Amino acid sequence: MLGSAPAQAQAQQTVKIGLILPMTGPFAGAIGRQIEAAAKLYIAQNGASVAGKTIELIVKDDTGTPDVTRRIAQELLVNDKVSFLAGFGLTPLAFAVAPLATQSKTPQIVMAAGTSSITEQSPFIVRTSFTLPQVTIGIADWASKNGIKKAMTLVADYGPGLDAEKSFKERLTAAGGEITGEIRIPLRNPDFSPFLQRVTDAKPDALFVFVPSGLGVQFMKQFVERGLDKSGIRLIATGDVTDDESLDSMGDVTLGLVTTHHYSAAHPSPENKAFVEAFRKAANVRPNFMAVGGWDGMHLIYEALKKTNGDTDGTKLVEAMKGMSWISPRGPISIDPKTRDIIQNVYVRKVEKVNGELYNVEFSTFEAVPDPVKAAK
Ligand code: PHB
Secondary structure (H helix, E strand, O other): OOOHHHHHHHHHOEEEEEEEEOOOOOOHHHHHHHHHHHHHHHHHHHOOEEOOEEEEEEEEEOOOOHHHHHHHHHHHHHHHOOOEEEEOOOHHHHHHHHHHHHHHOOOEEEOOOOOHHHHHOOOOEEEOOOOHHHHHHHHHHHHHHOOOOEEEEEEEOOHHHHHHHHHHHHHHHHOOOEEEEEEEEOOOOOOOHHHHHHHHHHOOOEEEEEOOOOOHHHHHHHHHHOOHHHOOOEEEEEOOOOOOOOHHHHOHHHOOOEEEEOOOOOOOOHHHHHHHHHHHHHHOOOOOHHHHHHHHHHHHHHHHHHHOOOOOOHHHHHHHHOOOEEEEOOEEEEEOOOOOOEEEEEEEEEEEEEOOEEEEEEEEEEEEEOOHHHHOO
8 A cells, every 4th residue: 555655646746638630541641740740849848847747648549530539539538537638630520529528627629620610619629720711811811902803712521611611702702702613522532623624614813722731732733734723713722732741742833822821831930940940850841730730739738737736627727728828930829718719820921932942931911810700709
């Protein structure tokens, strides 16, 4: 009995974070491995000890399947007794866990998924990624200011795609523009070619695109194969399409492509320079916006624990997170105390060559943008 007491005291000193990510399947590279690398880098740089507790990160692969995410979350709660659930690479995966976060009163840190309504699924959800409406209204504004009157939309057919489609349409039509066609493509094994033929035939001024991180490469390949790069139809998109992880491999056809998003590896700040350099050293790739969501999610967890003095009561932790603000590699960010969603700058960027590599180079900024859907409620 005496012998086990110190071991038990030791166990109580550990705070466990369950990080659930797609580590296999089509979203492993652009989402899972990026976030895992960022979370590990954060711990390596900031130490594994916070407010007298030892941080233990438990990484689990959900393969991008909601039933698996839910089962893993349940196991992490019951067997590992984690104090935080984190990750959530795709919207359906975040939705699958929300009821468990509520029942167990465990903070659920959404580091990747971008559908607006996610934060409304549980009062224990706090988001460090972004929302599609937040980054889409900027490109619609840019389009209407740059002579684009008739546009078609092409989005992945699930939560974030439908959010992007709706926000783009509302914003462009409010400015006098017109949507001449709306295309939705399946999330799994998408084939863009037949849909791109429709765009060629309809000849809009521009095609607005959202596909999740990781699918941009195939989209661009088929866009070129179908000759749309030479059609005079302007391509515009959210930064998910020109994801830093794969942008350089998409080739010079992306030069001049204008997108809006909350993070570019080329963001010119000392914080980002340090982040990109350390990330490249640790992971051997350029960080993308998913990595930054993971990095900031870890920061949120660390700072919340500091504020509660290491108390892992879920309600106290979420309270501590509300209204928190800091300088991220992406720029200044904060957690909206009313919605638990992120408020951040959205940048208008253009693909350019920097030192021989393709980057999203920021050229103008919408400051401190909240999720516009919840702001309008
Ligand atoms: C999502 O499923 O919410 C999601 C995934 C990848 C993205 C954006 C949104 O790039």
